[in-house]
Amino acid sequence: MRFALMVSTIVLVVLLGTCHGCLEHERNALLQLFSYFANGSSYIPNTADCCHWRFPDFYEGALGKLPLSECALKPTCSCYHNIFVDCNDTAGRVTDLVLDFMIGDLYLNTSLFLPFKGLRNLELTGLEIVGFAENEGFHKLSKLKNLESLDLSCNRLSIVSSEGLCELRHLRSLSLSNNDLNGSLPWCLANMTFLQNLDLSYNQISGDISFSPIKNLTSIQWLDVSWNRFKVPIPLALFFNHSRLRYLDVRENELYAQREVKDLSPKFQLETLLMSSPVKNATYPEFLYHQHSLREVNLSHIQFVGEFPYWLLENNTDLETLLLSNNSLSGPLQLPIYPHVSLSTLDISRNSIHGHIPSEFGERFPQLTNLNMSTNALNDSIPSSFGMLTALTVLDLSNNKLCGGIEEGLFMNMKTLYFLNLGGNQISGNIPDSLSHLFYLNVLDISHNNLSGHIPEGIGSLSSLQILDLSKNNLSGHIPEGIGSLSSLQILDLSKNNLSGPLPTNFCLPQMSQLKLSNNKLFGSLTEVFCDCRSLITLDLGHNHFTSNIPDWIHRCSQLKFLLLSHNNLQGKIPIQLCALDQLNLIDLSNNNLLGRILPCLRAGSNSVEAIITLSEEQRPLEFTEKNLSQIYQASILKYISGIDLSCNNLTGEIPPEIGNLSKIQVLNLSYNSLTGPIPVMFVNLKQIESLDLSYNKLYGQIPSQLTELTFLSAFSVAHNNLSGVTPAQNFQFATFNESSYEGNPLLCGKPLPKRCDDREPSSLSMPRTEEESKEDNGFMDMEAFYVSFLVSHVMVLLVIAAVLYINPYWRRLCFAFIEATTSNFYYFLLDHLPLLSKFGLS
Known part of the structure; x- marks a missing residue:
């Protein structure tokens, strides 16, 4: 009976001594703390017991409406809000406090945490803390005697020594990762002799780690100083006395070799060792x-x-x-x-x-x-x-x-x-x-x-397949129909094989972003094959035997960046639907049978920075001709290159001046067509152009002198056209182009051509002048022709008169009578006037 009474008394004491909820003054302090972080909002959580407050309680309140930080730019930082409060089961004191959400340019008031006397773990991550309020540094937290763990990662702190951090000598765990800390570590950190876990990763801290306070922290078990600017000796002799060290991460620092000390072995037995550089x-x-x-x-x-x-x-x-x-x-x-x-x-x-x-x-x-x-x-x-x-x-x-x-x-x-x-x-x-x-x-x-x-038919059963690359082999036969059932497939590369036959009818897959079938023997029409491939970024069908027109459905591929259809038998005009693809970087339609005019709305080379950033890391290399050389561009280069190649077709008409608005384009090849008209002056706006080929066309007129302003131009050809006038001045990049860039234009003159320009000939003539035009510009008649025509005309007149007199006697008698009368009158005129003339000395 006495034993049962004793047990009942003990149970009653325990029950009475247990606190079912947090202390009231700590609850009020938490509300004040949350109000401070929530920019003055007085939101009250649904749960009265603060020992069980979690982020969902605040999600619909002020804290939940705070914007997320740019956490994706900070490795190891969370992109989600987190609020966590935990208490001691018996005393009801707050022991763990986690605040993880973005405030923005926060100056921390550490006095707000002093009411929590039992606080052991304090996490203030991702708050964008840049410093401390006046007289509110780390030293205030030294009054929290039970505080063992402090996490200030993913903030924007830049200095440590002046804020009293070294006064927290009782800490066992400290994390300052993902801040903006720079300079060397303060030596006072050596006094934190109880420290077991230290995380300084992802900062800009410098100095030789052998001469830093870390050397004296022999109680350290877990140390991460990765992604800093420390100098770290590979032998790691400075840690040989750290007998408790189990985890060491010194990646992405400046490692250097150091002479090993003989007969000196470490006291530690590591479990994790991470080194690089x-x-x-x-x-x-x-x-x-x-x-x-x-x-x-x-x-x-x-x-x-x-x-x-x-x-x-x-x-x-x-x-x-x-x-x-x-x-x-x-x-x-x-x-x-x-x-x-x-x-x-x-x-x-x-x-x-x-x-x-x-x-x-x-x-x-x-x-x-x-x-x-x-x-x-x-x-x-x-x-x-x-x-x-x-x-x-x-x-x-x-x-x-x-x-x-x-x-x-x-x-x-x-x-x-x-x-x-x-x-x-x-x-x-x-x-x-x-x-x-x-x-x-x-x-x-x-x-x-x-x-x-052959490609095994069973590959069509790999339903989880996302990337299939069988390129550059000697595979033959047709493409299995089963590939069209791979609903998860994103990248398919079968290029540079000996595959033949038409494409499967169900070839378009909803997730496919890259399709490379170039350098095979595939044939058939493209009319209905890819009409629903709305996720395509790369479509490379070059060097095959495809026929028909470029399909009108091409505009449905709104994400398309690389369109390569060269070296096929495509016919018809370039579809105007191609102009709807505003993400295109590369267009290669060369070596086909395309006809018609070049579309003025055609464009390539996105001005958007986002287009560069979002290019998949799995982007396959692509082959494209630049500067008369076929080159393979890896994904790292494809992010920045743009170009249009319409060479070796049957295109006609003039070059649209609007092409000159493609200021980001680097390659433009319109050679081997039947283009006419002048070279657009607007080409001067192609500021990024590196390769410009207009050769083997029927262009006429002058070469715009303004093209010398294209300072990135390294390959240029207007050979074999009907151009005239003076070649551009030999300035900047144009000083590097030789005669082959201009040959085949008989009316061109000037360097580097051997033909010199005649100073009397105006250089502005755009067409060869006729002989009649030249005579008119001389200002007088051809005298040789004048004399011949004058003589012939008079002879003809005399012959006509003689013929008339010979045929008609009446006119002959009248003519002779007229001559006789005229002669008599002239005779008597002289008799009457000779005496008078002699008086003046004229006889």
Whole structure:
């Protein structure tokens, strides 16, 4: 009975001592705090007990209406609002307070947190804090004796030392990541001897980390100083006394080599080591040989020399992730003696490892889920033991020298494989039908090999496939109808094969953004094939045998940026619907049988910055002719290039002056057509033009002298036209063009042509002048012709008179009587006037 009474008393005391809710003064302090952050709003949450306040309680209130910050530009920062309050179950005091939403240019008042005496964890992330109110620095928080964790990440703090942070000596966890901190760390941080977790990543802090206060923080267990400007010695000797250190991230700083201290081994046993940034002729640091607890290692981009560190796997049997990409590793691939069952991710890409892949590879790493061995010099065939890697989700063996065929059952048991890249090798034979059983496959790339035979019909069953690249092989036959049922397909590249036949009727897929079928033997009409491909960004059908007109439905592809239809047998006029595509960057319709005029509304080269930013990272390279050279442009260049190529067609009429408004265009090729008229003066507005080819047309008139203002022009040709006058002045870029740019224009003169211009001939003549026009400009008659015509006319008159007198006697008698009378009168005239003339001395 006494025992039961004692138990009842204890239970009653416990129940009475338990607080069911937060303290009233802390609840009021929270409301005041939220009002401060919500710009004075007095919103009251639905739940009375502040110990259970969460963000949804505020979502419809003032806090929920705050705009999101530009968090996407800050790595590791959340793009969502978050409010979280937690209390001690017995005392009812607030112990955890999380505020994560954007305020904008906030100067923090730390006194608002002083009422929370039991506060242990304070997170003020993403508030855009730029500083502190007057006399309201970190030193005020030192009064919170229970505060152990402070997170101020994703703000805009720029200084640390002057705000009293070092007074928080009792902190165990501090995060200042994703701020604007710069300069060196204040030495007073060395007094924070209880600190176990320190995150300074994504700032601009500088200085040699060997001479920073971090060297004295020997209680540190978790340290992240990545993405700063620290100088970090690769041997990491400064951390040798940090016996509790388990996690170290020094990526994207300035690593440098340092002489190793002999017989000095570290006291720590790391579990995670993340290092990067290039160091010339770097070798593996000595401390790595003493590590036995590693689980994650990233030593990418350091340029380590030597062989594959198989000993790292033998010494660390729990190692799960090993990343060694972009180093200078060489030699054959040597594996650990015993199977390593813990390794799930191995990346040795972009090295110089050569030789064959060991036949026992699959036996050594049976639990691999991610394997990347791309861009090395591995040769021979893929070993059959790869069939034991049943847990693989990612396999990348691209850009090696692998040869032989793909075994039929090699990938049969990789049921979870979603990324397979074997491109850029020398693999031959047929594509195995077993690939059709990889139902989770998202990416299949076997391009740049020597594969032959047909494309398996079973590929149409890969319903999850998003990228299919079989380009640059020797595949033949038709394109399987089943590809039209791949509803998730976004990128299809079958270019540079020997595929033939018409395109499947159901070829248009709703998600398809890139379609490359160039350099095959495909034929047929394009009239109804792609009419509903509204997501297309790239359409490359060049170098085939397609006929018919360019379809009118082309305007439905409103996202189209790259339209390449060259080297086909397309006919008819350029459809006016093409003008509705305002996102086009490249248009290549060359080497077809197109006729009619060039559309004045045709455009290429977006002025929008967004068009550059939104170009997919998976954009496939494209082939385009510039400066008379066919070049392959990678995605990084395609973002910035724009051009129009209508060469080698039957286009007529004048060049529309509106083409001169394409101020962003870099390539314009209208050669080998029948264009007439002058070169538009508005071409002077093509400020970004690099290649301009108007050769082999029927253009006439002068070459506009203003073209010399095109300072980026590096390839120019107006050869074989009917141009006249003086060539443009040999200034700027035009001083680099030789005679071949102007040849075939007999009426052109001036450098660099051998023909000099005659100063008497006006240079403004646009057409050759007739002989009659030249005579009129001389101002007098041809005297030789005058004398001949005068003599002939008088002879004719005399002959006519003689003939009349001979035929008619009456007129003859009258003529002789007239002559006789005239002679008598002249005789008597002289007799009467001679005496008078003699008086004046004239006789």
